[in-house]
Amino acid sequence: MAYIKFLTQAPTFVHLPHWFITDYMPKSLGGYLKVYIYLFAQSNSPAQPALSLESVAHTLDMLYSEVIQALKYWDKEGVLHFKELSDKQFELDFYLEKPKTVPKETAPKLPLSKTIISQSRPEYRTEEINLYMQDSTSVNELFKIAEQYLGRLLTNTDQKILYSFYDWLHMPFDLIEFLIEYCASNNHTAIHYIEKVAISWVDEGINTVEQAKEKVTLDKRYFKILSALGSSKSTITLAEKKCITRWLTEYQFSLDVILEACKRTVMQTNKPSLNYVDSILISWYDAKVKTLDDVILIDKAYESKKQLSSENKHSSKRPQKMTKFNDIYSHNWNFEELEKLESEYIERKLNGGN
Structure with missing residues (x-):
């Protein structure tokens, strides 16, 4: 069993630091917050014996690996001290003063978007997956459906990633099934590709099959338009x-x-x-x-x-067409002279043309 040793003195009531609520709680994951508050309360309980992390995970309905990840996250944020003394012993100390230093660079950073998930998937142990397969018919059914859509037997890695959709991303089983069907229908059967799609859906706030179908329809429009442009x-x-x-x-x-x-x-x-x-x-x-x-x-x-x-x-640009009335060059004619010339021309013809 893994145990933690508390260093904080235990008052008779739980008083969360105001700076933690205003500066750290809004950006944290729900699971991380649950671990912090529960252990903070336990550390402030009088004569609190050492707790096993396994029992903490069971009480909070979380995986052992999730509890470890949450504590490491808060340690890197600088709000508590978490140290592994041995395989089964840990040291935990909650800080009551607001950290004065910038969180460590290795701390997992939440994306600057509306996502509410951590960038790091929990590391599940094979024993944990087997345990959930024994206790949950839904998990077993999900794995069987996935094998049908993907056309292969699932590896341990496949099972861990698929289970993380439910446990880590909090996706309903019917949404996970639709996700696998959607990816497989587009010839994307690689588990890491499916994981990227799952994260993007959660990042966009999609948590129902209806919302996923609307997104898929809209995405088809996007790619049809790009295809029409030759892309x-x-x-x-x-x-x-x-x-x-x-x-x-x-x-x-x-x-x-x-x-x-x-x-x-x-x-x-x-x-x-x-x-x-x-x-x-x-x-x-x-x-x-x-x-x-x-x-x-x-x-x-x-x-x-x-x-x-x-x-x-x-x-x-077209020149004006000339009629038969203006084909002759315009002059100042003397019409009396023209009549005289015409009479002389007729008289010559009558006299034999002379």
């Missing part, structure tokens, strides 16, 4: 997702309208330019476009305007 990427950047989301939500364009803009972009630029697509969609948004029929109407109006402009331009 074959299997991942999408935050900037790309933000741009496409704006088209779908702020501009409220249907997928077929966006795909039409992508088609025109490729024809004009011959490259996957999201900026060019965005410029097209902005012009359509300003023109109140909602459907492809609206796009067709805009195209017709544009062609008519273009043709009219071309005709006007051509007409302004």
Whole structure:
């Protein structure tokens, strides 16, 4: 059994430090907080005997490895002192004064996002997994379903990672099953790839199958749009997702309208330019476009305007056509003189042309 030795003097009541509540509690995991408060209370109990970490894990409904990880986390944050004296003996001391130093660089840092999980997966022992398989039919059923979807027998590593989805990421079993089915249907059967997807879902606050299905549908839209631009990427950047989301939500364009803009972009630029697509969609948004029929109407109006402009331009450069009335060069003719010349011409003809 592993035991811990308390060094803190035990008062008759539990009083959590205010600085811990305001500065450390908000960014901590629920499991880590549970370990801290429980052991802090135990350390402040009068005549408290040494506790085994196994019994602590059992009381808190946690794994032994999780308790160790939580204590190491708080030690690196500088709010307590946790030291392994031997395989079965540990030393634990809670600090009542706020740490004056920056937490150690090795402390696990929480991502600067809305994630509520630690970056480090707990290290489960094979005995722990076997124990949970014996006690839980749900765990056994999950492993069997996973083998069917992945098309192979699960290794010890596979089992530990899959179990971590439930124990570490707090994903419901039906959500884990949908996750495995989704990844396998896209030819992604590597357990570490599935783990990355699981973490990303939890990071985005997805905790039900319905939410996961909505995300999958939206992701399909993202990749269909990128595919229309000639991109074959299997991942999408935050900037790309933000741009496409704006088209779908702020501009409220249907997928077929966006795909039409992508088609025109490729024809004009011959490259996957999201900026060019965005410029097209902005012009359509300003023109109140909602459907492809609206796009067709805009195209017709544009062609008519273009043709009219071309005709006007051509007409302004064309020389004026001359009629039979103005084919003769203009002079100041004396019509009396013309009549006289005509009479003389007739008289010569009558006299034999002389």
